[in-house]
Amino acid sequence: MKAKLVFRYKPFSKKQRKVLNWWTPNSPVLDRDGIICDGAIRAGKTIAMSLSFVLWAMHTFNGEQFAMCGKTIGSFRRNVLFWLKVMLAGRGYHVEDRRGENLVTVSKGQRINYIYIFGGTDERSQDLIQGMTLAGVLLDEVALMPESFVNQAVARCSVDGSTIWFNCNPEYPSHWFKVNWIDKAKEKGLLYLHFTMDDNLSLSERVKERYRRMYTGVWYERFILGLWVLAQGLIYPMFQDAIGEAPEGQAEKYCLSIDYGTQNAFAALLWGKYGDVWWAVREYYYSGREENIQKTDEEYAADLDAVFADITPGQSIETIIDPSAASFIALLRKRQHRYKVIKADNAVLDGIRETATCLKNGKIRISNRLTAWRKEAEGYIWDEKAKDDRPVKTNDHAMDAMRYFVKTKHVAKIRREYSSIWRGNDADL
16 A cells, blocks of 8 residues: 655745745735745745745746756755645646656646756756746755856746746855845845745754754854855864764774875874764874875885774775875775775865764764874864865865765765755765
């Protein structure tokens, strides 16, 4: 017997009702050419906007083409389309999802419209939407998309009466979407609405407090307060609280993460899982520049053999390493009896954000014996001269090794616990 999914509706907040009603005949902003919603995570922006977009399309047009876009097609289907189909079915609409064509047809009575699903992954994505004629487009997580894709999608809206719909969480103040769209919303004839978590009536105070505890620094200001702020100061201001006396004895499992360097420092962190926490319990750190002696790949491998010889003897250890270290990866794979190589996910900003969350919530901790790690953490800062978010690229090798571990290996568990806020595809833990 097939289980039936039950969607329990919560009342829409005043801000969400504005999203739902701005295009209706009695609206005082009916003349606007589109809408922008930004602000905190879990603020109810996406659910109200996606439903309103389709209701507007079905009320206004018949037999037209539309586009709904996410950072990736997979994330859009998971975060937006799944619940949208449930809500539309509850309102008497027939929804047919042709996954092979990334086409969703929505019909009711004699009306039918066609919605194409796109992912704004990179600069090449604009080629996919080029040439279409659209009656409207919705861009979810627009600040994560290339500007070229967004401009191309907007340019496709040439049907009379078409509108454009934008939704995002904040980034840095000089971001192209903030400068070219939010700051010029009135000039472009767009309605602008700013959301906080209090605009989502489905969130209890307990849940909102949990989200507030998850972030610190720039991530708190952006994701919780919903502000477009510049990243400044220490990248991991909570690092002191993550340092402690590591547990004694054998861990449940081990993992090695490596940032490879020749002239730059070579940093390796050994992670041990104790209960629900991964501890960085040991480190290897060597700087050819500081020592004035550059080591070969074979010498580094021999050092790792010696430093971690007592860890899982006779067994291979999962080893996460920067994918650009091709020669060293090839060497370790020849020692597959000892090292099971996994190429690291090297997404810098997502990795930093996820690492900060893990440090703050105690999901990863650092042994007080890791002196090189601590020295780097004390000086790991944002580049305040840059116009976008980027760390100062000096003395960051243990920081990179930590980020590789979190982004590649450990973040899957965190995503399962806080699945509503993570972006991108899950990885196996």
